[in-house]
Amino acid sequence: MQLVYLLILLPLIGFLVNGLFGSKLSKTVSGWLGSLVVLGSFAISTKYFLDFYTGSLAAPIDIKAFEILYFQNISIHFGILVDQLSVLWLMIVTGIGFLIHVYSIGYMHDDENFSRFFAYLNLFIFFMLLLVLGNNLLVTYAGWEGVSLCSYFLVGFWYKNESYSNAGKKAFIVNRVGDLGFLLAMFVLLYYVGSLNFSDLKAEALGGNIPSNVALAAALFLFVGAAAKSAQIPLYTWLPDAMAGPTPVSALIHAATMVTAGIYLVVRTNFLYDLAPEAMQVVAVVGAATALFAATIGIFQNDIKKVLAYSTVSQLGLMFLAVGVGAYTAAVFHVITHAFFKACLFLGSGSVIHALHGEQDIRNMGGLKKWMPITFVTFLISSLAISGIPPFSGFFSKDEILAAAYEHNIGLWLVASLASLFTAFYMFRLVFLTFNTNFRGTEEQQKHLHESPSLITIPLIILAALAVVGGAMGIPEVFGGTHWMKNFLAPVVASGSGAAHAISHSTELMLISIASIAAVVGIAFAYFRFVKGGALPLKDGEEKGLQKVIYNKFYVDEIYNAIIVKPLMTLSSLAYEIFDVLVVDGVVNTLASITYWKGKQIRLLQSGNIGFYLIMMVLGACAILGITIWQL
Amino acid sequence: MSLLMNIFQEIPLHNYLFLSAILFCIGVFGVLLRRNAIIIFMSIELMFNAVNLLLVAFSTYYSDSGGQVFVFFIMAVAAAEVSVGLAILVTIYRNLHSVDIDELKSLKW
């Protein structure tokens, strides 16, 4: 019992110490303090994980701590829920969180606001734990907004750069759009079901007490929230911008943990989605569309982190596709493997950027494997994993999703496969342009090229190792596995319609071969084009036609700017200068002016002629007397 | 049959009411008609007296001495008012050489 609280509170303590006294601590102390509290949380998470793993803890831990609000007959508590699903997320958040903390000690070493950075990271872990551990939607929502806040802090960490802080602001505001959806979903559930507790909701849903239209409304509103947080169409635009933050932040928040919160939410409320097939349809379509769309954009990006960002968006789309077709386990599986290899990729890119002193454009890199072998190998492994090359982890999780999509709808499968093909291509375009051929940067940069310190490389190695073996969690039956994860998660997603594979093993094998071949084709294409062909991406402004459109991300940001931001800003000016000042205030002032003007006329009666006053007085007295008498 | 009873019977109370009403209206008339502030003042005294008369009449007819005490007070107030009022008029006259109300117009707006 107490351990759970400690699990949550440790990062908070780290945040408070680093936040309040950080300026007085040395960098080593504050860095390791920040890391160790997360390690503590990781240890406790591991304990819970092992409890569930060995089966010594079968029923979820569901604690109601204290009442936050109540009205009418509704009562909302601060509560904690530890079950198989949250334990998995705990492991990712604290485990990868710890690695990235350690990495940051090396990466951020020269930053003047070092302790503030760790304070924010710890705060992020705290909110993420809150999100994952909440036993009701309100607590989850608190964590949900909390991680947005930390994302705002960390993206705009280098606040002196206006475009960075703009990116942070954009991330926060776009997420707020989703938060409104989340809020409305809570209202729908509160109003019709009367509770926000996951256990209550699940009982009601399984008991058939939630009408399907209520479930549909709630599921769609929740998906709005999830789409914003997990960067799905149409709310994905903040994620590529969020790469303005320091690279560890991109790895932790914008690849491994926070952006998967949307998946967590949908999986957590899977009982609602099961009641609303239309909502699942929407989720699947949006997911598939995002996967392909983002992968397309990824092909022509030249910023190393932007490529990874679009790749994240695309992978998240795949996960939503899985959720949408009811393959919750596959989605969770992919979240975990993705956390491993994407974190590794981001940290690897961070290592590269660190070595090049802030250079992020792949056109100015190349041939780095000579100087940075560890970074290169880990990066390569992760790229293989994300491309779905067997037997790396991404292969298993991605194929499971593809199989589920195929079973559901062949169109979705096609889209997803195409996205995978693109993924393999642009990932290896990135690998080849960065690490192969010759260095294209300046002489000055070349002189300083070096492998990163061990604080940076050790997390890379661990993550790469995990990216290799992570697939072991869910080896499908085709390969003689038992799919451990499916069994592990069964209590949470018991109702899952994707529980049983309807497709035969032979079909599945066929799908696997197609996917693997597609990945190899993508890689080969990249190899021939960029290593053999020595092609280089075009310089800015030289793109033409479709390529130009894609390079400019289909002009989505510009379109949003033109149809939402600009009009709002114009409206703001107009509403103030024209409507508020001239119309609303004008009416008030006109009333006042009329009174003033009439008063000016009436005061002419005050001629100063006492005789006139006297007569008026007498007549007034007469009038009053007269009225009184005639009323009697 | 006392003298008062005799008076009550011969002179109805209404006569006094009418008489004081007439006197009061003469006072009002004077106030409206004249331009000399002092005459206006005198008209006001006339109005005072109309009211006094009424009070005394009621006091006697209803055997209540309160009315007469009131008249007494009114006289005191009237005296005070006249002394102050005339002092103001004297000051005005000293400054403007007139007590014509149609000429005293500067106190407006």
Place this chain on the structure above:
Amino acid sequence: MTFYIFLFLAALAVFCGLMTVTSRNPVHSVIFLIGCFFAIAGHYLLLNAQFLAVVHIIVYAGAIMVLFLFTLMMMNLNEASEGHKPALARISAVVSAGLLLFILIAALKKTEPFAPPLTIDHSIGLVKALGNTLLNEYLLPFEFVSILLLSSMVGAVLIAKRDKSPKPELE
């Protein structure tokens, strides 16, 4: 008999009052007003308010009207000094006063006729009875009146005193 005395006094009072407001000469006005006051004092006597009658003569005729006369003489006002009001103003003065009289009479007509009280106290108008009431029931207002008179005296002196300091010329 008493009724005729009443009629005579009433006629005298009304006549003197009218002359007061219509006389062109202010001094005449004052004289007529004194006459009017005497008539009213007669009414007081008729109403058995002897003390008030005496006080009335002393205060009004003796003090207030003398004050008026002094003021008039000080200002040296005569017939010519007061111009006529415009005809319209005079007509409206007549109309207004008439209207007021009409309304008052109309109001008084509606009142109940007087019913004399069962016991008649003959002494209320006498000095003794009045003094008792005044100094018992109305002691506090009585004292206030003394303060009022004192302050008005001071005020009158202060206002009428010639101001020695140079003051801005009024137009």
Place this chain on the structure above:
Amino acid sequence: MLLIIILSLALAGAVFTKLSGDKLASKVAFLFSGINVIATGYALKLASLGEFAQLQFASAWITSPKIDFLLNADGLSILMIGLTNVLIPLIVLASSSRKLENESSYYGLILFMQFALIGVFAAMDAFLYYIFWELTLLPIFFIALFWGDGNKQYRSKVVLKFFIYTLAGSLFMLFTFIYLYQQAGSFNINDLYALELSNKEQYWLFWAFFLAFAVKIPVFPFHTWQPETYTESPTAGSMLLSGIMLKMGLYSMLRWLLPIIPTGVEAWTPVVITLCAIGIVYGSIIAFKQDNIKRLIAYSSLAHVGLIAAGILTVTKAGFQGSVVQMIAHGFNVIGLFFVAEIIFRRLGTYDISKMGGIRALAPKLTTLFFIVVLASVALPSTNSFIGEFLLLFGLYEYNTILAAVSGLTIILSAVYMLRMYQRVMLNELKSTITAFADLSLSEMAVMVPIALVIFACGVYPHYILKVAEPALDIILKNTLR
């Protein structure tokens, strides 16, 4: 008796402050308001235990017409009194670090304002209530007129407009009370609750009543006095106005409008809630591009308060509870925001956002505390106004889904203008015109830290507020739904 002590402490404080002379004024004012905080704390404790005997006072006052000196603090009132009494010492403290002219009058007026505000929140006799209501106008009028920054001539125009606007609104209320007195023969609130007015009467009485509150709150489109007055007043004046005084309107809607005129409320709610919802979006959108911090806060306040008013008018438990929480939350948040504006003004001599930027590098403490207040304003969970907005929006949702969604836009829009402001003031490169910027002084910390603490305390554990307010709100709800 305790209530009388609280009330007279404020009045005595005002008198003693005025007498104490300019040098001591701020200290005396702080002393009295500080003692009052302790007394209020005790009262709040009693209220949470359900012991209200100490918080009632009744005495005959005027026999005809029948007006009693009836003070009675139930859960709702005591919370509002608590808000007032906690904020006043903060306001005094916030002003104390700045040298002013004629300080004894200034602080005396602030405490006098406190006296009148307590009276408004405690009076249970309509006439007494009206007297206190109008009494609040006097001190704020003089404070805004004499101690504001900027052009005196323009300011007097603005302040006069505020004065007349609100006074004109109150006139309608006086009229309503007289009418109600004619019907009920009493000014006692319980007699007014018991009144059975015909539907037709209620239809027009509603507007007569509502106008007074709508101007004070202010509800769109009666808000135009607000931005200019906030801008031109001294900061303590803006704090008093926005922190406490506009709560008078909201409180009065709960206390006087809804239970007395239930049918009228029911009939007109669609119109009025729509106005509130328009106000929310409208205020937020205008706030986007304001360059004057104080005017920006004013428009954001219009949005926030519109939500509270809408929540109250839904006549739901959630809406009521939310409104109470949010009234308290908004009181603290807006005072925090105004104080930040004041702090910056003291150092840079301007309220113009376009002349700021990059202050963060020079003032980390200010940055942190400012950001906490910003967070509270954008209703981040675990801050006080999240609880309020959650309940309010749920109340609105119970009333109408579309309105809830439209009002819910405040979640997004408030983030836009608040973060935009925060960014333009604190982040980016340091403006070259800013050469020095001292971080918070001790007395400034003493204002901001309690505000920050309250923000989190109410955000994590709003239970206390909900519990104290509940019985009173139940009575109001019952009377409104009869």
